[in-house]
Amino acid sequence: MSNQNIAILWGSETGTAQGLAENTExxxxxxxxxxxxxxxxxxxxxxxxxxxxxxxITSTWGDGDPPSNAMDLLGELQxxxxxxxxxxxxxxxxxxxxxxxxxxxxxxFDEALExxxxxxxxxxxxxxxxxxxxxEQWRQGVIQELSKEPTPSV
Numbered sequence: 001m002s003n004q005n006i007a008i009l010w011g012s013e014t015g016t017a018q019g020l021a022e023n024t025e026x027x028x029x030x031x032x033x034x035x036x037x038x039x040x041x042x043x044x045x046x047x048x049x050x051x052x053x054x055x056x057i058t059s060t061w062g063d064g065d066p067p068s069n070a071m072d073l074l075g076e077l078q079x080x081x082x083x084x085x086x087x088x089x090x091x092x093x094x095x096x097x098x099x100x101x102x103x104x105x106x107x108x109f110d111e112a113l114e115x116x117x118x119x120x121x122x123x124x125x126x127x128x129x130x131x132x133x134x135x136e137q138w139r140q141g142v143i144q145e146l147s148k149e150p151t152p153s154v
Contacts, residue, residue, distance in 0.1 A: 004052035006035040006146075009043065011058035011070025011105060016131075017094055021057045024139055033146065041069040045076040053121060054087050055142060056109045059094040064101025066108070074105065077112035085117035090145075091124040092138045094131055102126070121145050 006028065010021035021037040028035035040058075048054060061067050066074045076082075091113070093106020103126045110124045122145050125138035 004034065004146075005050065006033055006053040006055060007043070007048070007051040008035055008037045008055045008057065009040050009073070010037060011040045011056075011067040011074075011109075013059060013061050013067040017057045017059050017067070020092070020094075020135060021055075024055070024057070027139070028143065031143065031147075033143075039069055040067075040073045043073065045073065045080060045082050048082075048084060049086060052087060053146070054084075054089040054113065054118065056089065056091040056106065056113070057094070058091070058105050058109060060096075060099070060101060060103055060105040063099065064104035066105040070105060070109075074108055074112065077116060078108070083117050084113060085119075087113075087118040088121040089113045089118045090120065090122040090138070090142050092127065092135060093124060094127050094135075097128050102128075 008021045008024050010017045012018040025035045025037040058070055091106050091110040093103035095103035122142045125134055127134045
């Protein structure tokens with residue numbers, strides 16, 4: 001398994017994305033990965049470069065808006081020129097197909113990270129209200145990609 005520092009960034013209004021991020025941190029830590037679930041309101045754009053892997057788990061709120069704790073980070077990612085070419089990323093977007101802007105916040109993060117030079121580790125996963133199976137597919141896919149990497153010798 002990779003020994004890279006992994007940020008599991010969560011954006012949530014109701015706690016679903018937070019719970020998924022914290023559970024993912026626990027699972028990845030048990031596998032020997034250095035994973036940290038981080039509230040998006042607790043990190044600045046410049047802090048993202050401290051992590052080799054950026055995993056985003058976020059809901060979409062209202063009519064395509066980011067959750068309140070994700071607004072500032074997404075705004076900075078979209079507005080500021082910042083090089084994230086040393087990072088790899090993957091996004092899991094939670095949403096509800098009853099809304100026109102299904103998973104818009106996750107799509108916005110995916111696009112912004114790519115524009116800032118980050119390399120896609122695993123394809124973005126869109127999850128509807130019944131998110132358990134697609135979320136688990138995403139998480140296992142990410143873990144599988146991370147496990148393919150040789151551990152650098154010290």
